[in-house]
Amino acid sequence: MKPFAYVRATGLAEAVAAHGGQPGSRYLGGGTNLVDLMKLGVDAPDTLVDLTGLPLDAIEETPAGGLRVGSGVRNSDLALHPLISARYPVLSQALLAGASAQLRNVATTGGNLLQRTRCPYFQDVSKPCNKREPGTGCGALEGGNRDHAVLGHSARCVATHPSDMAVALAALDATVELQGPNGARTVAATAFHRLPGDHPERDTVVEPGEIVTAVTLPPERAGLPxxxxxxxxxxxxxxxxxxxxxxxxxxxxxxxxxxxxxxxxxxxxxxxxxxxxxxxxxxxxxxxxxxxxxxxxxxxxxxxxxxxxxxxxxxxxxxxxxxxxxxxxxxxxxx
Missing domain, CATH: 3.30.390.50 (CO dehydrogenase flavoprotein, C-terminal domain)
Incomplete structure (x- = not known):
């Protein structure tokens, strides 16, 4: 195991400063994906900034009648929340389809959005993968690609995104709130993840050092079938x-x-x-x-x-x- 620094942040500003926008820094939520990648040698961060102590685990009604879900809300709590199942059943159903109960009890909303692909070529450091190591090639193009993309892929990457929750958020026209070195901003869920193009190593539009702080579900979609x-x-x-x-x-x-x-x-x-x-x-x-x-x-x-x-x-x-x-x-x- 490669040694790394560990910071348990107590506030957003402290977390952003500790991360510093450095290539070797990672935010840690539930860790259900990141820790696995560290064990496989796919990711080897210099610094882990633990966000679990931040007040990001609330589900609140917005003044307009939607719901604001903190990025630290566990997938199990989100799936079973009465306002989610009543107003946005597609989200509850997607979360319950997403993983085992044990994983849902640990995984967070923000971490679910930011999880990396489960492509076996990405997860095996002995195989070529442009997403893991740009310029090495895409092993799946001519290898085993039964589970891979049929839409929006490029010659550099044919991986798929694994999140069920993110699919429901896209259909609900949700928005994602970010906080980083340059302040706060909001991104549509439909624009949050990227197609691979020439830079498959970039999964999302998140800038270095930015934290996903919340997801907002719009009132216009509340209660619709x-x-x-x-x-x-x-x-x-x-x-x-x-x-x-x-x-x-x-x-x-x-x-x-x-x-x-x-x-x-x-x-x-x-x-x-x-x-x-x-x-x-x-x-x-x-x-x-x-x-x-x-x-x-x-x-x-x-x-x-x-x-x-x-x-x-x-x-x-x-x-x-x-x-x-x-x-x-x-x-x-x-x-």
Whole structure:
């Protein structure tokens, strides 16, 4: 084990100063990903700044009627919070699909957003990986790539982002609050993670030294019908081959608002804007839904081993949209 300095911060300013924006500094929350990477030799920080002592573990209502979730809130507490399950069920469902109960009891909201890919080439220091060591190549391009990206990938990286929670946040139009050396700023959840391009080593738009302090869920999405579904190789403790988060609002037989985000298909949660644009204002028939989802997935570029992900994602998204539309019709019939 490489020696490292450890700082248990008692305030945000102290944490930012201790980190210093240095390449070898890391913030520590639950540690469910970072500590694993340290054990594997993938990450070897010079300094760990422990954030668990900071007051970042509250879930509060905003004046506008949304919810503000501190970055230190544990995934289990967030998933089971009554206001989350009542107002934003897609988020609760995504969290409960994300990991074992033991991990959810430790993992934090901020850490979940910032977790690194589970690509085996990234996690094995004997293999080439541009994300881990820029310029060494991407082993997955010609290697085993069944679990890898079909959307938004580049010649430098075909890894996928593993978070279920982040997919739900993208569909909910959440925002992420950051605090760093240059002050505070807010980033849309849909813009928080990056596509790989020429710099796959950069997972997010977080600048050196910045801390994720909170996630805000907008009041406009509170109470809207929403759902999350995940396809994986086994029913527990597995990352998504493909997943989908849907928020759907129907009025007078037409789609008033729809959000569709995919997980397991790209370097970041993939917001399906083409499908959304086709559905808004349309009657949510099965034919219209399928046509919209297929238009979105037409841009997919499967690799040698993962073409199955395209129909898998299509079927997941169509099933979710159709079930929410059917629920709306059933409620209307009962009223």
């Amino acid at each position: 929403s759902r999350y579904r995940k396809a994986r190789d086994r029913a527990s403790y597995a990352f998504a081959l493909a997943s989908a988060a849907v928020v759907l609002d129907i009025a007078e037989g037409r789609v008033r608002h729809v959000a569709l985000a995919f997980g397991g298909l790209a370097h970041r949660p993939w917001r399906a804007t083409t499908a959304e644009e086709r559905l808004v204002g349309a009657a949510p028939t099965e034919g219209a839904v399928r046509e919209a989802v297929e238009a979105e997935l037409a841009r997919a570029r499967p690799l040698r081993d993962n073409a199955f992900k395209v129909p898998l994602a299509r079927n997941l998204a169509c099933a979710l949209l159709n079930s929410l539309a059917a629920d709306h019709l059933a409620r209307g019939a009962r009223s």
